[in-house]
Amino acid sequence: MPSLRIATAAAFVSLLALGSSAGWAQAPKRGGTVHAIVTPEPPMLMQGLSQTGPTNMVAGNIYESLLRFDEKLNPQPSLARSWEVTDGAKVYTFKLQPNVKWHDGKPFSAEDVVFTLDKFLREVHPRWRPIANAQVEKIEQLDAETVRITLKQPFGPLLFAMEVASAPIVPKHVYEGTDYKANPMNNTPIGTGPFKLKEWKRGSYIHLVRNEDYWIKDKPALDEVFWQIIPDAASRAVAYETGKVDVLTGGSVDIFDVPRLAQLPNTCVTTKGWEMFAPHAWITVNHRNGILGNKQFRQGLMHAIDREFGKDVVWNGYGKIPTGPISSKTKFYSDDVKKYDYDVKKARDLIKQSGYKGETIKFLALPYGETWTRWAEAVKQNFAEVGVNLEIVTTDVPGWVQKTSDWDFDLTFNFLYQLGDPAIGVSRSYVSSNIAKGNPFGNVGGYSNPEADKFFADAAVAATEAERQTLYTKVQQILAEDLPVLWLLEMDFPTIHRCNVKNLVTTAIGVNDGFRDAWKE
Amino acid sequence: MSGLARFARNRGALIGLVLLVLLIAVALLGPSLYPTSPWRLVGRPFMAPFAMDRFPLGTDTLGRDIAAGLVHGARVSLLIGLVSTLVSLMIGVPVGALAGYLGGVADDLLMRFTEFFQTIPSFALAIVIVAILQPSLTSIVIAIAIVSWPPVARLVRGEVMSLRSREYVLAAVTVGQSTPRIILTQVLPNTVAPIVVMGSLMVASAILLESSLSFLGLGDPNLMTWGYMVGAGRTRLLDAWWISFLPGLAIFLTVLALNLVGEGLNDALNPRLARGRD
């Protein structure tokens, strides 16, 4: 009987391994305030109802899930103190932490977990809903501290879905029997996390204070955390330089500013804390539009893009050139695939053979800030070198989402989180069953290959890791040949912080797991 | 003293005129000075001005030639200023002329209509229009024109009202000329001076408005404008000042030139105001 058991102690060991050497030699000091940047302002902090990046960044302090993950993506205890996988990887049994209280003082129990996973998130969460509906047979409470999830078939990535943004545990006593989305308590979120919401001054800051009744004794170390909202990237950089903020979270300053800020005294930079997300950037190709459906043409484009320039100049050296659909940080990556180097001559030949006649191709830019705009301009020049005419079309975020989800584009940028496992974060962009209007993160390009579909489907439910690896290697080879999209970069989002803020990033989702372990020297 | 002489005696106006002529020359000759696209990645990024002879004004974040950008940007920025001003004159002059000449209910309705556009905060309105139409040269020109025509209408209305009772207009009415003809041939030609003055200032504010829209990421992504260059380089103000300073300087000089010329014209065409100088 395959069984996987991790004791609470394991978390402690990994924590030590991750913390900076100075950080681990000293005992965490109590007290202190940390000012961090969140951008843009989150719409709300109720993490079960809103999965926006800024919400996750702040709400990870308020809510908790069953598991956390270390930077190698190994599961660590959080609200679950241990777990067991039995019955041919179909039954997951979670033992919960005792003595956990909600922020309003009510006790936390297995009832809350069952309510959250079986009722609340199944109704409202766009990532949990499909898993719950397709994979889960039943979710039940065995006793006050034990929850059992029975699957219809083995589903390798189930544990990854227990990460806090994917499955934050919400209080049953607040939500049961209410209209979840209209519940007035959504503005005063109640979680089990290390910090409580004290005040949210819209347009200025979100003020979190220490949860005195937190279930880990002596944690958190910090008294309060202020999440500041500063809309302009250049002003955020100056705010760090003048000491107004201590932590610039990933993506909050222009990537060009990072080296300059890194040289300031008492400043540390880390690219850790994004292993779970492993953001993968590419150019989505609309296969329905004329020449773009031609494989040779796409291969030509791939050879035409100077991806090293994109990484070194546009992204200032951060990131890594990908080889295929799966990030080298994600499980089941393989580099045994066809490679595309920057080769203008090869690109010209392929494009010529494809029968391209100089028609203008529209490139929908991604409205996520200056760096993406610069990147679009660079790609346009790369394409011009091989005689492909690109016209850049800009719009704002709602316009981009609409055009992308309605397939109203020729080419566009996108970057998606891989979320630890290809079955959750990768296959969604390539399988034919995900070709549907209305979802910008589905298979919007319309790529369809029955062989790839089958490998993806089999790999998700294969019983052993070895079987899954074989299938995923095959699918990576197929996709690297077909080029459903043009992969550009495995992105890094450096977090900049004062070095005296210790243990800031200790897990695979970094600051999104909250400031539970952080302390200030 | 004739208007021309008064203009020529105005040192500021002359400086402005020289600047403006230079700018227009650069805009017209741009393509022959820098025949290739200003978007081309031609050198190492972040090269300072004069660091390399090939790039006298340095390179930007992607290694594009800033001098080429400025020259091509001159065309686009001046074009946007000019076209949007013409469009707003095309809306504002007829509205103002009709309101002023017809008076009564027509005047009331047209002025209410004008007021309407002056009531919505103009920059906010411009942003919304560009966002709705999606950023492009056309949508930017439309947005600028829509927010800038009301003052024109008010100005023309005032001028026409004062001209309406002049003898030669009354004479035209008496001989039975049609209203449109009177407005076009008798009234409007006499409002040209103040319109020209206002127009020169409007070109300047249109260029400023375009740069603010670009700053918010609402510029035309396929056109190199000064506003785009300032916006794109602004985060490097500290360690690569030239990337946003030079296009900023270009905007400043153009707006300055247009204002100096506009004021010179104002003094020259409207001698009453210039009395202090005589």
Add this chain to the structure above:
Amino acid sequence: MGLIRFLALRLGKGILVLFAIAVLNFLLVRAAPGDPAQVMAGEAGAADAVFLEQLRERFGLDRPLPEQLWVYIKGYSTLDLGFSYRQQRPVAEVIFERLPATLLLTGAAFGLSLVLGVVLGALAARRVGRASDSAITVAALIFYATPLFWIALMSQVVFSLKLGWLPNVGYETIGANLTGAARALDIGRHLVLPAVTLGLFFTALYARMMRASMLEVAGADFVKTAHAKGLSPAVVTRRHMARNAILPVVTLAGVQAGQLVGGAVLTETVFAWPGIGRLMYEALVQRDYSVLLGVFFISSAMVILFNLVTDLLYRVVDPRIEGGA
């Protein structure tokens, strides 16, 4: 025309204009591509058809457009500005918590620019053609012709980063828990850079206008008479010329004061000032329709109010003027 009748007429017309603006804004805003559900889906990096449907139903976006317009107009007629589903709070609450910051910023900028503009303009006109006139004119042109966001960033770099005199962003020191005079001083320090940045542009505008207006008045008969009576030039400038020359400046300022309320988008963005200009821009890019329409409505109402106040002021300053439309 009596003051009461004048006021009633103006208010009536103002309300009509406001109503028309409300309808136009609604149509304008809804013409933009995308909707709030798609924005939230886009930000979440995860969505499916069910998720979008749920959101649209919540926002009432699944109803026919005329019905939504009707609900909106009906709400406005009872001064109900609607509900922000993105923030899950009434729009009035969302706007009114931001309004004081904007009024403080624009009020300070406006006061500064008007006083400074009038004084500098009058000074330049008195010393026309001399060095001080040129200096004032050139300075005014520099501030008029430099993009506002550029001045904003430069001032942050110089006064916050290099000199360390003033904070670069925000409304007050976050987490300082100041009260009373200490808090007022703290807010004041935060106010300096945005208010001066925003004010300089208008200072330039008013100074130039005041100068031109003074020169125009200089030739008027009553000024000549005053000189002829042997009054000192300073007295003539102050009592006779400035009082009349200021009228067009006041008119322009009246229009702009209203515009400023909704128009400080760039300044509020760069200085992270928590006002409604920024709220407007954020609501636009998030397609938070009800908030966007609410900000438009409030700022349009402000413009109408300021215009009315200006006209009343006019009647006080210059009783000859009849309060027409």
